[in-house]
Amino acid sequence: MHKIKADRQTYKKLLQQYLESNNKCYLEEAKQMSISFVSRNIYPEEIVRIHIDAIDTLYGDGFNDYRRSLDFLLEALIAYRVANEEFEKLKLEQIELRSEIQVAANMQKTLLATDIPSIETLDIGAISVPFHQMNGDYYHFTKAENGALGVAIADVIGKGVPAALSMSMIKYAMDSFYEEAMSPSGILRNLNRVVERNVASNMFITMFYGQFFPKTSIFRFASAGHEPGFLYRAKEKSFVEFDTKGLVLGVLKNTNYPQYEIKIEKDDMIVLLTDGVTECRRGKRFIKREEVIEVIEKYAHLPAQKHVEHVYMHFNQLDDFKLKDDFTLIIIKKVV
Known part of the structure; x- marks a missing residue:
């Protein structure tokens, strides 16, 4: 929990610096931060939540329509992740099934030789x-x-x-x-x-x-x-x-x-x-x-x-x- 709070502070700071300066070096720092999220199993929708929190803190109601669009994106990403997890599960099951069928096929060749x-x-x-x-x-x-x-x-x-x-x-x-x-x-x-x-x-x-x-x-x-x-x-x-x-x-x-x-x-x-x-x-x-x-x-x-x-x-x-x-x-x- 403490780490997530620190992530939000860091992200908010990077976002503010980028928006105020338009300096692309902050984009690179954001990419590195995103890579660290992957290693810690932080999903894309959580990044959107961090982004929304940063926008709310920095600009309040001034970005209301933009914030609602991010809410929309958040729901889409949650659905995407759930579907993707199911898809990856099915792919794994297919790989296992193909492997089992290949073993069975090899056994059949031996049995029917x-x-x-x-x-x-x-x-x-x-x-x-x-x-x-x-x-x-x-x-x-x-x-x-x-x-x-x-x-x-x-x-x-x-x-x-x-x-x-x-x-x-x-x-x-x-x-x-x-x-x-x-x-x-x-x-x-x-x-x-x-x-x-x-x-x-x-x-x-x-x-x-x-x-x-x-x-x-x-x-x-x-x-x-x-x-x-x-x-x-x-x-x-x-x-x-x-x-x-x-x-x-x-x-x-x-x-x-x-x-x-x-x-x-x-x-x-x-x-x-x-x-x-x-x-x-x-x-x-x-x-x-x-x-x-x-x-x-x-x-x-x-x-x-x-x-x-x-x-x-x-x-x-x-x-x-x-x-x-x-x-x-x-x-x-x-x-x-």
Whole structure:
């Protein structure tokens, strides 16, 4: 209290000297005094109060209108400080939230990590880039003791942390399956029960699961409402869309998933993707599936991993480096 009284006396003296002499050296002294106020957590509205007190003492009613304008300024500054404190609090909370989400995103990468298996007859490439920090897409590879390749690709209808948590649940559910003894349709049927029991009723998951058997070159697959992939037939030099049927995971408890199989020939190519690929934009319009095929075909001469990376870079640049969804692409080439 004593210090505030001294501040008022000093401020009043500086103000009087400045007004009477118009010497700018007093402005510099006022600035230094203001800096000392900052270090002592004296808010701007308190400085206005000190100013008003100095005006009242020096000039009384002669500055009445001016004093009322300062009262107006005082109220504005009080409201500003309260709002600014709330804003700074929200900024701090956002920083903390972003930090926590980044930690969660790093954990998700570790939890969902999958290695691309080495299979002599195949060249495999995969890329998955989240739209936000957390990825609502998921892909997974397995290699059975008999050399068969298992491949899954999934997409949560939704984004953010809930989608990421759902994908983590899918991953650990799949880890509990003995995949060698289960068909693609059986795996989807079991996953559907997991999702139906454990995921909110307004959240669904699409998924494609396939198994490739090197000894017979047979590819078996089933889909739970997932974005149709493509098969490139080298002999015909043409792409055909996987014609699959199946309800998305989590809608009905007892759902069966039709299973299909095809034979893969040398130089054929399996293309699996999420809707983040097919819903890329060219300007204001979505690209057509034919355009997706054109881009995939453009880089088909590259090894599989380079292939998927170049396709991603193409569409990312096409969309002005602002993709609107998680982007996941898998390409499997039969090289022998």
